[in-house]
Amino acid sequence: MAHVYVLVEHDRGRLKDVTAELITAARPLGVVSAVVVGEPGTATGLAPALAALGAEQVIDASAADYSRRIVTPEVDALHALGAANPAPIVLAATQAGNEIAGRLGARLASGVLANVSAINADRTAAHEVFGGTVDTTAAVGGTCPIYTVRPGAVAAAPQPGAGALAPMQLPPASAKDVTVTSFTPAEAGARPALAGAKVVVAGGRGVGSVEGFSEVVEPLADALGAAVGATRDVTDEGWYPAETQVGQTGVTVAPDLYIGLGISGAIQHVAGMQTSGTIVVINHDQDEPFFRIADLGVVGDLHEIVPALTAEIAGRR
Numbered sequence: 001m002a003h004v005y006v007l008v009e010h011d012r013g014r015l016k017d018v019t020a021e022l023i024t025a026a027r028p029l030g031v032v033s034a035v036v037v038g039e040p041g042t043a044t045g046l047a048p049a050l051a052a053l054g055a056e057q058v059i060d061a062s063a064a065d066y067s068r069r070i071v072t073p074e075v076d077a078l079h080a081l082g083a084a085n086p087a088p089i090v091l092a093a094t095q096a097g098n099e100i101a102g103r104l105g106a107r108l109a110s111g112v113l114a115n116v117s118a119i120n121a122d123r124t125a126a127h128e129v130f131g132g133t134v135d136t137t138a139a140v141g142g143t144c145p146i147y148t149v150r151p152g153a154v155a156a157a158p159q160p161g162a163g164a165l166a167p168m169q170l171p172p173a174s175a176k177d178v179t180v181t182s183f184t185p186a187e188a189g190a191r192p193a194l195a196g197a198k199v200v201v202a203g204g205r206g207v208g209s210v211e212g213f214s215e216v217v218e219p220l221a222d223a224l225g226a227a228v229g230a231t232r233d234v235t236d237e238g239w240y241p242a243e244t245q246v247g248q249t250g251v252t253v254a255p256d257l258y259i260g261l262g263i264s265g266a267i268q269h270v271a272g273m274q275t276s277g278t279i280v281v282i283n284h285d286q287d288e289p290f291f292r293i294a295d296l297g298v299v300g301d302l303h304e305i306v307p308a309l310t311a312e313i314a315g316r317r
């Protein structure tokens with residue numbers, strides 16, 4: 001029976017939401033084998049959740065030195081699996097996922113389709129290109145075609161599977177491996193993480209300054225329990241951190257609600273948020289392109305509208 005490998009996304013044993021999307025996206029290709037690469041015990045802990053999402057098999061590729069290595073354990077595990085028992089491989093289109101996919105493509109002599117929005121049973125996959133203005137379907141060759149799926153592009157549809165655990169031996173680190181000598185987790189703020197947030201409030205050049213973000217954008221985000229995003233112009237100016245940049249060269253978001261403040265709607269920004277559920281745009285120039293994809297557009301000065309909106313929301317809670 002046709003099968004497919006899905007690389008499980010987790011954060012030190014905590015399952016990431018995108019894994020459910022990957023399993024759903026992979027299902028047309030065959031029975032799903034979820035590959036867990038991590039510290040010993042990680043796969044055992046995740047197996048029930050992966051079974052509930054639809055994994056028939058949970059492959060336990062553990063290594064005691066996992067936390068001191070980057071990327072290569074995942075490449076080694078998927079390479080060994082694909083070489084021994086060829087099948088398509090599905091990963092998240094994150095920085096690490098795309099890096100792993102590229103290395104695997106070289107090792108397995110198979111093609112890579114990056115950043116796809118859907119995978120079809122005939123091994124083709126869909127892309128949204130040019131900022132979502134054109135949909136394409138592309139084919140990929142090799143015995144182990146490799147796909148990276150854009151987070152948020154596929155709605156997760158869990159469908160219970162057996163989740164049978166299968167251990168596999170990971171090769172030890174070689175002299176060529178990068179070894180992590182120290183590790184400091186980034187400080188998590190009180191707001192939700194941008195990727196995967198249900199509500200995003202994003203600010204553009206129209207916000208005007210660092211203070212504009214702390215005094216106008218962040219209070220609205222906090223009133224809604226939202227993550228804060230920014231345009232590249234904003235992060236280039238240093239008004240908000242680079243990791244909050246939404247768009248083609250930043251984070252892709254697909255929240256239920258996206259509110260864009262003082263953003264013109266350049267194609268490179270739209271590419272990273274166009275699959276959002278409801279899009280609200282506040283801008284004082286009614287001719288800006290962002291209004292074309294808005295479900296609700298408000299024409300006016302954000303510095304007047306947003307504090308009033310925040311006060312109204314706070315008053316109703």
Ligand SMILES: Cc1cc2nc3c(=O)[nH]c(=O)nc-3n(C[C@H](O)[C@H](O)[C@H](O)COP(=O)(O)OP(=O)(O)OC[C@H]3O[C@@H](n4cnc5c(N)ncnc54)[C@H](O)[C@@H]3O)c2cc1C
Nearest residue numbers: 204205206231232247248249262263264268269283284302
């Ligand atoms: C290769 C490449 C990759 C890129 N990648 C990205 C990316 O990943 N993400 C990204 O965001 N950009 C990206 N860009 C940049 C992109 O092209 C735009 O320059 C950028 O998105 C514009 O940011 P902005 O909307 O904040 O600024 P602007 O285009 O300057 O728009 C500011 C808006 O604020 C409005 N405004 C001003 N004052 C007010 C006010 N008081 N009240 C209400 N509205 C107001 C204006 O009417 C205007 O519409 C990329 C560009 C290139 C070339």
